Amino acid sequence: MIDVLYFAWVRERIGLPRERVETGATTVAGLVEELRAREERYAAAFADTSALRVALDQELADFDAPLAGVREVAFFPPMTGG
Amino acid sequence: MRVRVQAEAFDQGAEVSAFTTGATGAGAVVTFTGIVRPDGGLTGMEIEHYPGMTEKAITAILEQAVQRWSLVDGLVIHRHGRLAPGEPIMMVATAAPHRADAFAAAEFLMDYLKSRAPFWKKESRDGGETWVAAKDADEDALKRW
Numbered sequence: 066m067i068d069v070l071y072f073a074w075v076r077e078r079i080g081l082p083r084e085r086v087e088t089g090a091t092t093v094a095g096l097v098e099e100l101r102a103r104e105e106r107y108a109a110a111f112a113d114t115s116a117l118r119v120a121l122d123q124e125l126a127d128f129d130a131p132l133a134g135v136r137e138v139a140f141f142p143p144m145t146g147g
Numbered sequence: 148m149r150v151r152v153q154a155e156a157f158d159q160g161a162e163v164s165a166f167t168t169g170a171t172g173a174g175a176v177v178t179f180t181g182i183v184r185p186d187g188g189l190t191g192m193e194i195e196h197y198p199g200m201t202e203k204a205i206t207a208i209l210e211q212a213v214q215r216w217s218l219v220d221g222l223v224i225h226r227h228g229r230l231a232p233g234e235p236i237m238m239v240a241t242a243a244p245h246r247a248d249a250f251a252a253a254e255f256l257m258d259y260l261k262s263r264a265p266f267w268k269k270e271s272r273d274g275g276e277t278w279v280a281a282k283d284a285d286e287d288a289l290k291r292w
Contacts, residue, residue, distance in 0.1 A: 073195055073267035074278050120265070123200035139197060139265075143281030146225065146266035147181055147237060147257055 067132065069096075071110070072141035075117065078110040093119050094128045096138065110140075118143055148213065148221050150205045152196065154228040159238060166222050170242030173219040177249040178240040179257055185232030190271045194227045194236070197265035201225070208259040212241070215255070216248040223256060225266065258288045 070083045090096040097114060100107045111117070119126050120139040132138070151157075159180055167176050183192050209221050218241055225237040239256045243249040268279040 070197070072197060072265070073269070120197070120200060123197070123203055125204075125263070139200070141197070141265065142267065142278065143286075144262055144265050145268045145279045145281050146264040147261040 067096075067135065068137045069100075070137065070139040072139065074142055075110050075140050079106055088132070091132055092128075093121070093126065093130050093132065093138065096132060097128065116142060148206075148209050149223075150202055150209060151222075151224045152198075152201050152205070153224070153226060156226070156234065157224050157238070159235060162222070162224065162238065163240060166220065166240045166242065170220045172244065173242035173249075174244045175246035175249040176240060176242045177246070177253040178238060179253050180238040181236045181257075183230050183232050183234050183236055188272045189232050190273065191232070192230045192236075192271065193269040193276075194230065195267045195269070196225075196227045200265050201227075204264045205260065208256060208263060211259075212252045212255050216241075216243060216252040217245075218243050218248060218252055221252065221256070223260070225260070225264065227266065255292055258285075258292065261285045262289065 066085050066087055068083060069086045071079050076082050088096050088099055090099055097111050101111045114128055117140055119128060121130060121135045122137050163178050170176060205223050209223060212221055220242040222240040239253050241249045241252040262285045269276050270279060
């Protein structure tokens with residue numbers, strides 16, 4: 066089980082801020098494929114991953130990064146701080 | 148070095164004063180304050196963040212600044228939640244023996260906070276709410292460092 070968090074419009078599109086996910090995926094991209102296949106709202110949120118960023122255990126990562134040992138995955142749009 | 152992520156407003160004057168007093172050995176203090184720009188009929192702004200990662204990401208950025216420049220001290224305060232036009236969103240302060248390091252480190256912190264600290268801004272106008280899109284220029288700004 067892995068905690069999956071969503072922020073900003075990704076959270077709004079999916080309709081929840083976080084959930085526990087049972088996954089067989091070995092990479093972030095694999096997890097995205099599983100989520101996309103779930104429901105239309107997930108497919109809409111993950112339609113274009115170039116518009117998304119991912120963090121693994123609160124560190125920015127790439128979509129081809131492995132999920133082994135990861136407890137928390139977060140998906141969000143490019144950040145707009147400052 | 149201090150990082151504060153908070154919903155509450157902060158008193159810029161008091162922060163700068165306390166920071167300057169504590170920056171023993173500094174010959175220069177540079178501060179920057181970001182304000183909710185009251186343009187285009189903006190009625191408010193909501194800032195979402197990623198509790199836990201936000202503090203870690205800003206601390207990592209501040210640590211990089213300390214390694215690159217000769218800093219005596221550094222401070223980042225960033226708000227989240229609901230803000231009104233004209234309200235301060237965030238501030239950075241850097242203290243160094245000489246001004247060049249203090250200015251450069253402050254600019255570096257600002258550039259990195261823009262696109263590497265997990266905050267997302269949503270603007271409210273009469274017509275509704277829209278998420279602020281990240282600008283290519285903000286990403287490009289990182290290349291100069």
